[in-house]
Amino acid sequence: GAGVSQSPSNKVTEKGKDVELRCDPISGHTALYWYRQSLGQGLEFLIYFQGNSAPDKSGLPSDRFSAERTGGSVSTLTIQRTQQEDSAVYLCASSSESREAFFGQGTRLTVV
């Protein structure tokens, strides 16, 4: 596709369940980011993949959060044992040498 695609667009899950969020970046983009935006807050950095380098996981809020990027393309963000404070919009972005990141529409996660 032409842009960054995220799925699902909305996810409602029960507290304690695991969820997986998917991101399809723009083809050829070497960098991939995950951010989240909680209600009324800014963009919180979670994790950054750049080419074959080890990912920068410094923004992951707890060990319940993990992400992988397979084959340098699709990425999955996994949240285990979800908590209500995990409710947020999770945004994925990708970029190339131009350094401008292009965002997907986000996944709105609601933990009930």
Add this chain to the structure above:
Amino acid sequence: DQQVKQNSPSLSVQEGRISILNCDYTNSMFDYFLWYKKYPAEGPTFLISISSIKDKNEDGRFTVFLNKSAKHLSLHIVPSQPGDSAVYFCAASDWDDKIIFGKGTRLHILP
């Protein structure tokens, strides 16, 4: 520790006037700066950027100014239009590192 700061959570500007959004950063290694615009229920969209070798970049109604000595950048929108009402995020990056975003400024364009 916030490396990119947008100290004004919101700003109201009359339609037709100039909107000025401000951003400060702390990391002197940042060499590329970006502004994004975000409407509700949508992902942020890239607006304009500037490299640290410049002090001004203009694109239509949007101009970004960079003051490296003050570690400050600003986005000017002139004239402001109703469709400019959105949240604006300032962002910065080092050449080989992740993009860091500010908390955003909500711009309201008043009729």
